[in-house]
Amino acid sequence: MKLLLKPLHVVYIIYAVIVFLAIMFLILPPIFVASFFGRVKGGNIIFYFLRFWSHTWFPAVGIRVKRIYKHDRKDKTPYLFVVNHRSYLDAALAVQVMRLPFRPLGKIEMKKIPFFGFIYKQSVVLVDRKDAKARSRSVREMIAVLKEGVSILIFPEGTTNHTDQPLQPFHNGAFRIAIETQTPIQPVLYLDNGDRLHAQGFNLNPGRCRVVYLPPVPVAGLTMDDLPTLKQQVFDIMERELKASV
Template identity: 30%
Template sequence: MSGLRNLFYRLWLVWAVFFVVVQTAFWSTVSIILFLFDSTGKLTHACGARPWARVLLWGTRVKVRIEGVENIAALSGSAILIVNHQSLFDVLALLGYLPMDFKFVVKQELMKVPLWGFAMRRAGYMPIARGNTAAAQELFEESAARIRQGSSVLFFAEGTRSPDGRLGRFKGGGFKLACASGSPVLPVLVQGSREILPKKSVYIRPGVITLRVLSSVECASAENDSWKLMESVRQKMLVALGQDEDSAET
């Protein structure tokens, strides 16, 4: 019986991958068309990215629950979303079900990719350059200005997917932007996605992803110090995850 179940799973997996490819091609085309008329990226987010994500989640039999929506409603303007990262499905869950418009931060090199680079620029995604060069500082100041103008931006704080579900070390860029722009940090926890598609795996498992939106944290509460803000937010997320510092660092 287990052999038959395994066969059915493999057939379903082939169908799921085909479904993802076809739907991604279709919704990418829709998004590119919308970009021609959408200078802010909001229309494309609502009518391109969000339905794409929801369709893929439906097709792979993944449900999403969200908690703490009141913490989004409490925001008076833009925010820096700081999110833990466990799986490629994190992106789908966030795009599909986080009830706010936001932009991703992407590496500057990705903006040079034909077509996709154009799409990301039109969507309002914010490029980040590494190092302390003049170009990197210019991009940082440009991003801070756009956030002050009302664009919320999402950072995966660890910079990569966690291999074991533990909260890893944070990168400081998002917290520096929060203090530079005067926007609060909104911590968001993604739970359950690692069981659906772990890092370095190609085997999708149906399941449930939970998005937990925590209360926002102002830079002023950390003495306007981005490193203190980072530590404060990280501790808040560790407590919410039920993890301690030692286990999170292993």
């Protein structure tokens, strides 16, 4: 049976890639125009096109997205979203399910990809983890974005989790920025992305993608002395929910 299904799976993956690229080329011209409106206004416009991309591609390839809210959805406060990172699908899902406006923190290497790299560069806060000065510029840009009322999304593990543990240790960056700007943290979990698209290799599968929005963690009044405690608190909240969702 597996031998019979394998050719069908290959056809499915080819189809998914073609649809992905077709939508990308469709939205590339308006994104190019929007890029002239500046990093904030233009970036917000770009995300509406990216949301169209995601809302079209996911159902086209048989992936069902389900949102699960464990907090009051009426709050419009800018947040620093922290999300677990299991799959390359995480970024595509984020533009569909995260509340606008927001900007993710993204690896600078991705901007080198032809065509996609242009869209990527216009829609994320780029970070070069190998360059200390570049990291500092990224932090300043994120702080400036938050002051404009735009939320930030960070994967605090820093890289895709290839382990058998629910989470990898968190880096300090997200929590430092949250304290410095007094921006509440909202933990968000992508529960099924690792099953839909494995972190190693392009092995896409149809099915469900659950997104869990956990209650925000306030940071009002916290100082840098509280950073380790805050980081551990958010880690424990996310790990506990991940283990309960297995």
